[in-house]
Amino acid sequence: MSTEKVIELREVQQRFHARGTPDGYLTAVADASFRLDAEPPQVVSLVGQSGSGKSTIARNVLGLQKPTAGTITYGGKDIFKLNRTEYDEYRRNVQPVFQDPYSIFNPFYRVDRVLWKAVKKFSLASTREAGEALIEESLQAVSLDPGRVLGRYPHQLSGGQRQRIMLARIHMLRPAFVIADEPVSMLDAQIRKLFLDILLDFQREHGMTTLFITHDLSTVYYLGGQVMVITKGEIVERGPVAEVMHTPSHPYTRLLLDSIPQPDPDARWTTRITVNESAATPPTDTATEATPII
Amino acid sequence: MSEETVLEVSGLEVVYSTSKGDVKAVEELDLSVRRGEILGIAGESGSGKSTLAVALLRLLKPPGKVTAGSAIFHRKGGSPVDLLKVRGEELRVLRWSALSYLPQGSMNSLNPVMRVEDQFKDVILEHAPERKETLADLIARLLDQVGLEPRVARMYPHELSGGMKQRVLMAICVALEPDLVIADEPTTALDVTIQRVILQSLADLRHDFGVTLMVISHDMGVHAQLADRVAVMYEGRLVEVGDVHQIFKDPQHDYTRQLIDSIPRLGRRAS
Numbered sequence: 001m002s003t004e005k006v007i008e009l010r011e012v013q014q015r016f017h018a019r020g021t022p023d024g025y026l027t028a029v030a031d032a033s034f035r036l037d038a039e040p041p042q043v044v045s046l047v048g049q050s051g052s053g054k055s056t057i058a059r060n061v062l063g064l065q066k067p068t069a070g071t072i073t074y075g076g077k078d079i080f081k082l083n084r085t086e087y088d089e090y091r092r093n094v095q096p097v098f099q100d101p102y103s104i105f106n107p108f109y110r111v112d113r114v115l116w117k118a119v120k121k122f123s124l125a126s127t128r129e130a131g132e133a134l135i136e137e138s139l140q141a142v143s144l145d146p147g148r149v150l151g152r153y154p155h156q157l158s159g160g161q162r163q164r165i166m167l168a169r170i171h172m173l174r175p176a177f178v179i180a181d182e183p184v185s186m187l188d189a190q191i192r193k194l195f196l197d198i199l200l201d202f203q204r205e206h207g208m209t210t211l212f213i214t215h216d217l218s219t220v221y222y223l224g225g226q227v228m229v230i231t232k233g234e235i236v237e238r239g240p241v242a243e244v245m246h247t248p249s250h251p252y253t254r255l256l257l258d259s260i261p262q263p264d265p266d267a268r269w270t271t272r273i274t275v276n277e278s279a280a281t282p283p284t285d286t287a288t289e290a291t292p293i294i
Numbered sequence: 295m296s297e298e299t300v301l302e303v304s305g306l307e308v309v310y311s312t313s314k315g316d317v318k319a320v321e322e323l324d325l326s327v328r329r330g331e332i333l334g335i336a337g338e339s340g341s342g343k344s345t346l347a348v349a350l351l352r353l354l355k356p357p358g359k360v361t362a363g364s365a366i367f368h369r370k371g372g373s374p375v376d377l378l379k380v381r382g383e384e385l386r387v388l389r390w391s392a393l394s395y396l397p398q399g400s401m402n403s404l405n406p407v408m409r410v411e412d413q414f415k416d417v418i419l420e421h422a423p424e425r426k427e428t429l430a431d432l433i434a435r436l437l438d439q440v441g442l443e444p445r446v447a448r449m450y451p452h453e454l455s456g457g458m459k460q461r462v463l464m465a466i467c468v469a470l471e472p473d474l475v476i477a478d479e480p481t482t483a484l485d486v487t488i489q490r491v492i493l494q495s496l497a498d499l500r501h502d503f504g505v506t507l508m509v510i511s512h513d514m515g516v517h518a519q520l521a522d523r524v525a526v527m528y529e530g531r532l533v534e535v536g537d538v539h540q541i542f543k544d545p546q547h548d549y550t551r552q553l554i555d556s557i558p559r560l561g562r563r564a565s
Contacts, residue, residue: 049485215485259486261515263557265538
């Protein structure tokens with residue numbers, strides 16, 4: 001592939017019309033600048049509370065939402081000005097995993113379709129047999145038994161199985177980047193760990209760089225790598241996970257770390273906090289923001 | 295905290311009938327809840343915590359059924375009743391006014407086409423029609439208790455964040471000053487700062503109004519921060535009940551110890 005695999009955000013700002021705010025706008029992302037390199041493969045977590053703008057950044061990076069100001073470039077080119085071929089290449093190299101393992105599937109089609117669509121769209125196999133072999137291999141790579149999931153409808157699979165089908169799709173495509181928006185928040189602890197381990201495997205074995213968006217600090221700690229802390233649409237702290245968590249420099253990072261309930265009844269919180277939850281904040285993590293059906 | 299008992303559960307057994315026979319979800323469970331305390335119910339998923347709650351609230355759906363036991367509920371100014379036996383009108387009167395429920399994912403239990411104030415009205419006027427005159431003040435005061443502004447009353451659920459909806463539900467739960475509030479996973483799926491605010495509000499409700507709370511959570515951190523006593527469930531049985539300090543410092547049962555050890559902490563990776 002010709003272009004250099006780097007995603008770069010420069011002073012990205014995203015505003016939405018909103019009732020009840022002083023100027024009629026809500027600034028979801030105030031000023032976000034960072035770069036994601038495919039080499040070396042890495043995990044970069046973006047952590048913040050709901051309404052902090054983290055999901056909006058994911059939508060910006062995926063090209064689903066054009067920012068109000070600032071630029072997002074891939075290999076030096078603005079991703080909203082790519083031609084057809086370039087855009088296809090971008091989409092192939094930057095793959096999403098969304099939060100809700102229920103809403104991404106069209107309930108009327110068997111789950112196979114999600115995988116076959118990828119095979120056809122990106123010409124991954126020349127024959128039906130080769131396609132089947134590829135699908136089976138990818139399902140096995142995410143610890144799914146092809147015989148037990150192929151031919152089934154989405155409602156016949158658990159949330160964890162559906163999320164792993166999305167990982168199998170990524171395994172087939174081998175993108176340079178995975179944009180994972182709260183992929184484990186609806187999974188229970190055991191499945192969550194399995195999912196994260198697969199993601200770390202992809203990084204090691206297939207050289208994928210992941211932008212991992214979450215509100216859960218223990219997940220960030222488990223993944224390691226780099227972390228960026230976002231609040232009110234602004235990235236306030238960034239660095240290696242261990243460093244940020246052990247010696248946080250921004251007050252907001254300290255607040256986040258301090259708010260993890262410690263399993264020690266003698267170490268109860270002695271201070272009170274208030275969280276500024278503006279009533280005008282659009283619910284970011286709910287169905288109102290439709291997840292595209294793949 | 296008084297030694298007076300609000301709820302006395304004994305010998306509770308709940309089964310789910312399946313085509314492969316009955317599965318016992320709760321077995322030989324004895325538990326008492328003291329007035330004014332915060333009792334934490336801990337345990338992993340599938341241990342029977344939620345089944346216990348819905349059985350006590352009489353919201354258990356088939357194929358689940360209570361096959362044995364009693365749950366004697368002492369309400370203020372009323373004679374003791376067995377929650378597992380009350381029927382019809384008697385049960386309807388108890389709900390909200392003496393016993394209320396904050397369900398798991400309760401941000402989804404508000405009616406999406408009603409303003410917040412109308413949802414309060416629904417509950418309050420049904421059980422205490424004499425409060426009609428003072429309703430507006432009461433709603434404002436209830437919202438304030440959980441740290442919400444009075445203007446929230448005029449809003450629709452979609453205008454609120456998950457944490458705010460959760461707090462609206464908490465305010466509705468205590469509106470009629472019930473004897474007991476059962477909260478099922480009140481902070482699951484909320485992020486840490488919002489979780490902390492919710493836990494703060496729950497502690498306030500007890501501190502300011504003497505509400506008795508039964509808080510179900512799989513998160514031992516939540517119990518350590520909030521509970522007075524903790525009951526640990528495993529495979530449908532109660533394995534240990536004790537003061538929160540004793541549970542964490544000197545667990546008597548192996549499973550309790552494992553549960554505490556399995557908490558992921560920053561500074562070491564979960565295994």
